[in-house]
Structure formats: structure tokens, C-alpha cells
Amino acid sequence: MFVRIVKLSFHQENIPAFLENFELMKDKIRNAPGNRFLELYQDKDNKCIFFTYSYWETEADLENYRKSELFYDVWSFTKKLFNDKPEAWSVDKLVSLE
Template sequence: MLIRIVKLTFEPGHIAEFEGIFKTSNALIKNFDGCLSLELLQDITHPNVFFTYSHWQSEDHLNAYRNSEVFKSIWGKTKILFSDRPEAWSVHKKV
């Protein structure tokens, strides 16, 4: 299993728009082959900073999603709202 953490920093005026995109896209991502779970987290101190936290069956499943039309559509709407470059990590749980 692979865990994917993505840090997304938005212009403060675009928070509600991003939350709307995530709300409508959440089921599409969760139902994508290989996605085991998906959560959206918001930084307490910096409310314009969000993290997606997802579990995938494998790196191949994650890559299939990242190369899909579903991802391209969601990412196209989301990336124009950023105030900083996104950061991403793929990790394995050790304990």
C-alpha cells in the first residue's frame, strides 16, 4: 500500500472554490480503481493550506489515476487557484 500526501496552498480568496471542487470530485477519486481512501485536511494556523491524504493499492494505481482524464479535469480546475507550488510525497507506513 502507498500513502500519498499532497500539500496545496491557495490564494485565500479561492478557498471556498477549492472546497467546492473537492466536494464534487471526492467520489470520483475514491471510486477510482486502486484508491482505498481519501481525506482532505486543512492547516489550523494557515487556513489556505490544505493536504490531501490518500491510500492507494500500489504506485501503479496512483500513476494510472494521475494519467487519467479524471485527474486532468480536477487538476486543471484546481491548479489555477494556487498561491504556491504544490508539494507531494509518496510514503509507506512503517509501523
């Protein structure tokens, strides 16, 4: 399993549309094959910056999601709202203190 972190930056006036769409799509994304966890964060200082944080079983699962109709629907809507290029990282969790 690995963690996917995506940084998204929006025009302020587009934040409500993003949040509304995320609310509609979050369960579908969370239930995509191989997805084990999904959360959304907002930067404390710059309210236009958000992060998604998700756990994926395998890289193939993430790639299958990225090639899916669901991803196309989510991304084609979301990318119109950006004020900067998104950034993404795939990382391995090394330590958990749970």
C-alpha cells in the first residue's frame, strides 16, 4: 500500500464549486478498486490550497483509477477551477504511530 498526496490550488471564487463536487464524488473515489482511504485538507494560511490524501493498494490500482471514466469526470470538472498547476506525490509510509 502507498499514499498519494495531491496539491490543488483554486481561484477563491471556485472553491465552493470544488467543495460541492468533491462532496458528490468522494464516496465514488473512495470506493474505486484499490482505494483504501481518502481525505481532503485545506491549508491553514492560504485557503485556496487543498490537498487530497489517499491510500492505494497498488500502483496499478491508482493507474486504473486515473484511466477510468470516474477520474475523467472528476478531473475534467476540477481542472477548470485551478489557479496553478496541481502537484502530486506517491509516497511510502515508513512509520505509523497509531
